[in-house]
Amino acid sequence: MMRHIFFPAFIAISLYVSGIMPVTGITLILDTHIDIDFPREHDSLSETTERILMDSLHAIRNSRMDVAMRGVESLVETHPEFRLAQLVYGDLLLSKSRLITNVGSYPDAPPDKVIGLREEARQRFQHHLRFSPLTTLPEYLVRLAGGFSRVIVVDISQSRLYLYEGHGTEVRLRGDYYVSVGKNGFPKRLEGDKKTPIGVYVTTGSIPPDTLPDRYGVGAFPINYPNEWDKRFGRTGDGIWIHGVPKDTYSRTPRASDGCIAIANEDLLLIKDILATPNTPVILAKDVSWAKHGKIAALRSRFEERFEGWRRDWESLDHRGYAKYYSQDFRNETENRTSWLRHKRRINAGKRYVKVDISNLSIFGYPDEHNMLVVTFDQNYRSNNYSGRRKKRQYWRQEKDDGTWHIVYENVISRIQ
Template sequence: MSGQVYKPVVFPYYFQSRAARAALCVALFSLAWAGGGVAAGLNGHAVVPTSQDEARLVAALQAVRSNRLDEALNTVESLIKENPKFRLAQLVYGDLLLAKAQPLARFGSIGAGPDERIQDLRAEARARISHHLKHPGKDLVPSVLLELSSDQSRIVVADVATSRLYLFDNRNGRPELVADYYMTSGRGGALKQREGDLKTPLGVYFVTDRLDPLVLPDLYGAGAFPVNYPNEWDQRLGRTGHGIWLHGVPSATYSRPPLATEGCLAVPNQDLQAMWDLLEKGRTPVIMANGLEWISREQMRERRVSFRAALERWRTDGESRDPQRYARNYSKGFRNGSRDYKAWVEHKRRLNAAKRYIRVGVEGLSVFDYPGEPDIRVVTFQQDYRSNTLNSRIRKRQYWQREADGQWRILLEGRV
């Protein structure tokens, strides 16, 4: 597109009516307009789009709705000159040009490519614009976040259902939304179960590495952050597969359709580069959900305080040296290596018989709800254990389950 001169476009009389302009918007983005326009999100929160390219595309749509059609055309024209690989913007531009001659029946009316490609662009448009129509704003947080550890400076939350990836700062235990990006996930859908099903897993994962683009095929674009799928919970449930990454897109591509990977999460290269120095190996959580519930910070605090009581009971019961008291914090379905619940309780009884005292310290605590599992929570902390026979300091991860009686109990635990 570079160097080409574009003549001013004169839009015909039928776009002077509000209904016609709204029809153009619907055709462009396959969406019904919500009251308040694109700039107003859920519950009236002001929205400042993170991606500047996406913000400009949204601004063009808003201009169409406000009868600033030349402004819309100029905005999109400028966008594709700067980002010629942004195919969605190119298609919008083509539709705006076509609109000067005839009303548009649907988004992609001018598309000359394969129908599958046009369908992919329609899906991308729907995902991008729906996000701005329903953006939760900065006053709400995902319900999966209960407590953040001081060593987790950033938290990534990916919503497969809306093709959106959210980046939070941890500010003294308070999650603050600092960025959100359009995202591609597995073409097989969500909830990975087995190798080769092309699905994106749902769960709580952690970054395990950072792979420089120089050592990767071009498919992964600006680099990659592998995560620890299958995690301990996946393994317990017999889920298989490997190689789930958060990565970029091929260098000749600006973005990919919402469902296009083999199970990984992919974001535009400029967005991956923005996160490159922020995500930390072994520390940064990557929480993958298929739909997010957004709650107030007060609700988050109440849920955190409530669960802290269960964790404190586990800690003090451990210090009691009474194996039966300690065991009440564990599910009957608990297994520890080759030991089932009954064998593990007996093992604890024998160990505690020689102890005169036990002290258990808990530091660096994080607690997350497990997406897709409404009664499972993932708890990670630094355990400082002291007794007359053993002193140790380990990083521990537990999976707690809320059982039929309403009590939270540990179903799985181990070192990390």
């Protein structure tokens, strides 16, 4: 039997804002079937759910209410907890007896719920209207680590999470999901500010759902906020997770979390194994900047030439040549530029040779930081009196005056056995 959780209201304003409702003098033609850029044998359950909703809104735009009704009826039957679908369903029923003219004009419609659901409809539809991944990537994806890698990119302002996979310079989109972010927006600065951070992070593991309150849904996956850059600027707080939603809710409105990324449970189940893998990169951007593959390749080529120079000059034991790669603003948790270079000079004084091999190199742009890259790699260091393998992370910044890349942060993340 079909169960309905009823949110009666009208949908015209939300659809008008999204460009769905007819506007005098403008003809808008949409096809929500063509905005997918990766091969697959069949749609996942979550993709089917959103596709049906988008097709139904498209049908409303073209005054095909019978088509819209069939689609939305299927959604409220399979997902009675999908409040946006219930909202659209209620309005379609009301449209049989009166003109759809406004959202929330129904006398008993709770304004706070209607506003949030209207924004969810707008975010979802605008994404499908505008998103075209055929020739562009998030500009932050300069290089993925060697071997098979995945990276998460979240567009906070657009309420979308993208899953990319590949190796090295070969990157392709594998998933695209609606999400909810911090109720007070972004970027996170202080503990308890209920904002979502902006930056480059990694996952740190998983929290089983049976140890969590219901509001976190089918699981939670923490990220390493605050990262090295956040700590440098005194940003506080913790407990930023990618997590699910309560079992009686299909999705949350765009700004509803305490700073975390909240995603539909059926979507989270699709990517949970990826998120549970420690050190999966998670890039949180205010508004994702998209770039053509050629532009990203050019940046990668220029930077990797500079990075190789740093490695080569380290091996040469030329302290002056090595020092030129470190910014005057260099600082890590314990040292500034002066103490760092003094320490390196003292170590190298007893070296007859140094060999440095780099592997598993990843390079990610840092959102909202002018020309900064986060570089993570495995380092195999050998010399006449010491050898060791370490995972390292560096932050490189392109100087404004001459465009040269310099290291502003460097430290060891872990030992490699």
